[in-house]
Amino acid sequence: MIATIVGTGLIGGSLAISLKEKGVANWILGVDQLEANLQKAQELKIIDEGASLKDAMQRSKLIVLAIPVDALLQILPTILDNAGPEHVIMDVGSTKEKILQLVAGHPNRGRFVAAHPMAGTEYSGPEAAIKNLFTHKTMVLCDVKNSDEDALEVVENMVDKLQMRLVYMNGVEHDLHTAYVSHISHITSFALALTVLEKEKEQGRIFELASGGFESTVRLAKSSPDMWVPIFKHNRNNVLDVLDEHIHQLQQMRQLLDSEDYETFYKLIQKSNKIRKILK
Amino acid sequence: MIATIVGTGLIGGSLAISLKEKGVANWILGVDQLEANLQKAQELKIIDEGASLKDAMQRSKLIVLAIPVDALLQILPTILDNAGPEHVIMDVGSTKEKILQLVAGHPNRGRFVAAHPMAGTEYSGPEAAIKNLFTHKTMVLCDVKNSDEDALEVVENMVDKLQMRLVYMNGVEHDLHTAYVSHISHITSFALALTVLEKEKEQGRIFELASGGFESTVRLAKSSPDMWVPIFKHNRNNVLDVLDEHIHQLQQMRQLLDSEDYETFYKLIQKSNKIRKILK
Structure with a gap:
């Protein structure tokens, strides 16, 4: 599977490393506003290739949004607009209610899986990305009843391969x-x-x-x-x-x-x- | 040198391990109100022998008081009463002003060195004692001008062998x-x-x-x-x-x-x- 990481910082970068290592994806595209981050991420072999969001959506199945939650609010509707049944869009944001409200009525809502891995460090940027950040940590998936079954399965399979503990909640909880x-x-x-x-x-x-x-x-x-x-x-x-x-x-x-x-x-x-x- | 550790918990126990390992003392006596602590400390080879305070003072040169600061206030004057020029009495308490005030006029004040190692963990008791707790940490020595030169030398030598950073302050600071x-x-x-x-x-x-x-x-x-x-x-x-x-x-x-x-x-x-x- 080809996966795209939007936001190649601490969380996105660490996830990229794990996806590759655990065999969830065999090629990782990186998308980042900051060209310097993309270069650094490639240099560190965190991603295989830098790409534009448009190009990345054409080429990959799984798209992980690892950007601050305000940026997520801005970008997610457009991404869903362009998503097809072949896409799985997942976020890793630390808040969920506003994001879930925003996309609640979207025709492609089913392609989105709202996720929050309870892991991190105090550092940021691609240099902060580390191996095994997620191992034995909790992944919270929210409002999964509104995600398509096959999209949810892709994410649950990833969580399993990353050896994470899975917890379900609604966004308010x-x-x-x-x-x-x-x-x-x-x-x-x-x-x-x-x-x-x-x-x-x-x-x-x-x-x-x-x-x-x-x-x-x-x-x-x-x-x-x-x-x-x-x-x-x-x-x-x-x-x-x-x-x-x-x-x-x-x-x-x-x-x-x-x-x-x-x-x-x-x-x-x-x-x-x-x-x-x-x-x- | 024979050293006594009064209070064989986290700090006292860890210090006992380091004193032995770094060659500061070749025999460690343990004194503890709780018989169970002494037994445990001996079982874990943290101390060589349990002893009464009186016995320990007769047999050892260095006496380290690793007990809560309220207990320290109670016991320190008596220990100084019984101290001779062969003794070095050192505490490891987290507060200093009250203790230094208490013994300020004591005739044997010079045998006392007020110390505070900036190291610890959230655990307590002999089971919590660990190797190298003090390595590269700071040892604060307070009001050293009131300690006898030879007593201070014993403590400074220990701090050096424990590879600690030495800082001097007065008790108020x-x-x-x-x-x-x-x-x-x-x-x-x-x-x-x-x-x-x-x-x-x-x-x-x-x-x-x-x-x-x-x-x-x-x-x-x-x-x-x-x-x-x-x-x-x-x-x-x-x-x-x-x-x-x-x-x-x-x-x-x-x-x-x-x-x-x-x-x-x-x-x-x-x-x-x-x-x-x-x-x-």
Whole structure:
């Protein structure tokens, strides 16, 4: 199968590597707004060939859209306009409700499979693409009842070959749960970096004192605003809701520390420790 | 040299392993309130022998106190009372000001070296002890002018053999900078876990959707309240100060999202990205 990756960055590039390695595709076309990305992706042997979107759609069966969710909103309707029964169009966006609403009534809606692999790193661009990024991670497929059976089968087969765990949700559920489990983590990490940069005027101290713990909580703050602002925009209501809860939890901890109620503070930490059981 | 580790948990146990491996000590005595910890530490060959504190002080030169900072406050004066010119007493506590104040006028103050290795994991107990925990990490030594030269030399030599980066500070600076770089990370992580546990009533979803990013920001929330409540208590003023800044940053992000000012939101994320340059 010939597959096209639109957006040859971290996710698109890593997927290209895996599709080839796991035998899902034997030739990968890359499409990217940035000529430099295409060149880099080819140099790194992530893609076999750069192409225009038009050319890529003529030549390939599977088209994966690995671009920021705002760009996805702009491009997806046109791609579906030009899709035929031979095409499978899949996205990998971090929000789903707006995208699914947008294409809900499209005559070629069935060729589209809405997907979100729960995997990534804080880096971006083709250089950030890595092998096995998706192995043993979760792939969420949304509103699959609106995808044609054969298109869904192509994607499910890929998920299987990539050794991913498959989860089905509707778009509304997806955006709610990812706000809780993924989007809020990024907000806290961005805010933590801003906090430390604001308070720690002696920046050399940050480098000296940063242990694994600090690096781990702050690493998502290296993530690209080009990717994340559109996500927060699309999922604004859910993010605001979980952010309110998070600010409330911090205020509660602040109040307990201020009033020196260490007993309740202890119990709160114990309660937070329950995350141990859930994560493994 | 015979060394004693008081508190054979994550830090004490890992240090015991390194002292032996790097040739700093050839025999390790373990002292622990919990008999089970001692047995486990011996079984895992982390220590050579369990001992009482009294016995251990008679037999060893270097005594490392790797216990929670509240327990340290209680035990350190007695240990100094019984220390002779042959002893070097070192702690590894995460706060310093209160401890240094406590022993400031002690006649044997010179035998004490206040140390804080910027290393750890979210786990605790002897089973959590690991090799090379300290390699290439920072060791902060505080108020060294109040330690006897020969005692300081023993510790500096250890730091060198452990291939650690050495940083000197006074206790007040130490507590300020660690509040910014280490303690606040733990607060944000505990609060994030509480947020997610509060919002995500379908706990299975957390496990399914948790990617590396979520795991990394929330992992410190597995940390023990026995260790952390005393730290927050000792460093209350600095922690409250940085926590206020953190809540302020989150409120600012919340306000920008609420008013849909995505341009300023974008700039804030870009600003937080500066952490990239500082961390490497």
